[in-house]
Amino acid sequence: MMMANRERLLLAARELFLEQGYDASVDAIIGRAEVARQTFYNHFKNKESLFAEVVRDCFLDVLAPLNGHTDNLQQSLMSFAEIYRQRVLNPESIAAYRILSGQALRFPDLVREVYALGTGQMTERLADFLRKAMDEGHIRHADPVFAAELLLAMAVGQERSQRLFGIPCREEDEQLKIKQVVDGFLRMFAS
């Protein structure tokens, strides 16, 4: 059962880090995991290494799928944008973003790594997809990375900031917003 305790610690730490940030104490974590102090240090070198492991997990959940077909751009991009928004705007992702950006000075390498695994990879994927669509003449030729970053930014709009800062968002028609964004994007890059 060695793994059971390790998993309990990871789960408890994930919850507490997301709630309280890196300041969540080791005492609190072992308390929630219902595990002895020594057990914690059997499984992890120190608090930092536990944090690194938790954070790596969290940010892999951001990756949104993108079907490779460029024949129906509007539909592909809309379903991509919808899933991306879900992944990126849910409370857990927001908390992870908050904590990670807050620790960017303390753990610069970890934070860069995790960003590369999440948003970085997502940008690359989308850029590849858009490059293909450009080559096939569905949209105008332009820097695909620029276009990808632009679409990602448009898809989340100000909502990430609002959620990060605890601003109550006016509820809106999710689908309509996504359609407006994608249609607008396609009009920007119409060939």
Next chain:
Amino acid sequence: MMMANRERLLLAARELFLEQGYDASVDAIIGRAEVARQTFYNHFKNKESLFAEVVRDCFLDVLAPLNGHTDNLQQSLMSFAEIYRQRVLNPESIAAYRILSGQALRFPDLVREVYALGTGQMTERLADFLRKAMDEGHIRHADPVFAAELLLAMAVGQERSQRLFGIPCREEDEQLKIKQVVDGFLRMFAS
């Protein structure tokens, strides 16, 4: 000279909070301000009230000017976007964003207030401007708040995230990027 010490404390606290977040210690702050411990507590009830005051200052610096003329939309929006980017992406603003979002759970009211003063007001101004442009037929009618939030998001793109996470940004032609964003935006909302 009573005010001198207060100002020294505010300045030192601003520097240290931006560097180290809310964890910057009172000792460090009075040390940098070269002021005695008791003096600190003469001027501020506690650390939290100093933090609130510092943070309110920082976020007022975000407001970007927007000339009221809708006759040359491209030019107005480009100069607006340029200044907005400068204000929002400079290292101090990034640090402020990091700290503020990190303290959103601890000081929810303060954080909401400061967001409303900064980005919130900026969104309103831009939305008013766009509404006017819509009414005058320069761009298509649409929800002006949605359009404003979209333009703000497009103007910063992924760069805020990259800077928050310490990702080295590929240097690009600032002006070209701004032009592409504004032109794209105008094509989206062409009447």
Next chain:
DNA sequence: CTTAGATTAGACTATCCAGTCTAGTTTTGT
């Protein structure tokens, strides 16, 4: 000059925290 308010240095309390260590108990593999 005198006095009141501001300032100084620094001691002090009370709390919290990460990480180590001890000693006794349970689980696991063989």
Next chain:
DNA sequence: ACAAAACTAGACTGGATAGTCTAATCTAAG
């Protein structure tokens, strides 16, 4: 069954921190 590994509770160290308090010094106004 037995030994090794894992676990438990909890004490302990060393260090940091916010805020209070004291007593001495400085400054400015009357």
